[in-house]
Amino acid sequence: MTTMLSHSYRPGDYHSFEAAGEKFIYLVSAGAVFALDEVANRVLDMLATGPMGHADLIGALVGGGYAEADAEGLVRELRHAQLILSDHSVPAPVAPNPPKDFPLQALVLNITNQCNLSCTYCYEFGADKIATPAGKPKFMSLETAKASVDFLLAQSADRKAVHITFFGGETLMNFKLLQEVVLYAREQVAAQGRSITFSLTTNATLLSDPIITFLAENDIGVTVSIDGPAEMQDKRRVYKSGKGSYAVIEPKLRKLIATHKSRAITARVTLSEGVTDVIGIYRHLKDELGFHEVGFAPVTDSGEQSYSLSAEEMNSVVSQFHALADEWMDHALSGRPHGFSNVSETIGELMQGANKSHPCGAGLGLLGVSPSGDLSPCHRFTDADTHSLGTIADGIDREKQSDFLTRGHVGAKYECQSCWVRPLCAGGCHHEAFVRYGDTGHPNLHYCDWIRDWTDKCLQVYGAVSVGNPEFLERFTDRKALS
């Protein structure tokens, strides 16, 4: 009746990396990060050359001077954590697709689709636009805005805290509405014993003293879209006349940063052709203007626009990202925060052990609302009829939402299945994918190498800080929850 199984082992699904002279692994099936001791690393090295039977593996360890009982314990530990798999290992269950009953957490209110700038790369009005705003309201009405707040509170079920982001167009072109929404939402939330946070994205051209005071007094997080010093900002972030916007926003930004202390003021830089001096931009925005954090993203485009980044430019961007990541690490090791958001965001997700079914919360915990009250997966799909997910008045179109989420699920993306960075990337931005490939569910293959390279770098930073100043990482425990 008793029989012995002869296990054979192979490596699990992990990505190994080194930092500060130590060996680490990123366990893909879980999003977990472990430091390995020498003998555990030896087992992984042995299995990397091919599968090994249980007795052979134990024998090799014992032959290497390891006690048999300890070797058994080691192999058991590695198998339990799924760093090594036996023939009998059961794959981890796949997250359901589409996810069921995911309560709303945040709304992005596009309170206007109008803008006083004409940035040439704009995804809403530029060459690759998908919005179809003809005949629709240009400014959100107070009625629609209040209904959106009520909708958010009703759809967020038992969540204690919800969030509203104000967006545009240029958000501040409808500042009057923004003020009223903040006051109304605070009343409604207080009546339910819940809490709410706010943020907005702006081009900063319309900032004024009363606006800055309101934002500061109401703890409203501010993200400024800005591409760097004058010569870079004015290359594409221009008025309709073609005049650059730097001279207008510079004094306003200094005042905003000097006055608004209740929330972090962050800069969001779009990298495009000729605007690739990442380090120069960072220095200007962080050190000269005083932004708390600066985040960078390559422009979204179909790949054939005059403002697209070339492969050489992208390589330059990546190497500058590495230099700033090293700087981030040096700061962290001496306990000082660094403002390069691209590292901080990834560290925050690594700390959590994020293992995403979808690249972001779009269509899941987050929805965009257009000025007319149409729902979309996020602000980037606002006013795009083909991507509507219902309306504030009639609620979420569950069929369309299900289709969007089913397409966007990482399990539906063939190329992602063999990629170790899928727990964090999950195929990348739905909007980017639609603009590039015509399908929100298409993995963003043009970024794969770059994302893997960047995530590997962030893991090295994570590993080094976990050795040199582990307490510092704890600061990032709640980063995602607060952002």
Added chain:
Amino acid sequence: MKHLRPLNKKARRIDEMVSAMEEDVVALQQQPHVPMGCALAFSPGWEVDAGGGTAGLCQPVERDIYDCYVTCFWPVQVPDHVNYSQDWAGNCASATKDWRNLDIVFP
């Protein structure tokens, strides 16, 4: 865990899970970690979970510990077909076909 140092929240959860497995019922295990009696004969009751323990089974291990009942190789008969659960396997003429008829026994 001795050889792996957890460095993020997810790793710490795995650490807790693995530690719980280490403290799982050792009577069902031997070194190497192989459950007894499960391979060649159909013998409901000897499943192990993905980690080789019994903590993560989809139903309690007591649910269908049929082989103990029939062949008595467990230190005591569980369920006890001598005194308390004489009919437990009455609807299970052939284990491979009728194992679903084995119900939970509440002592």
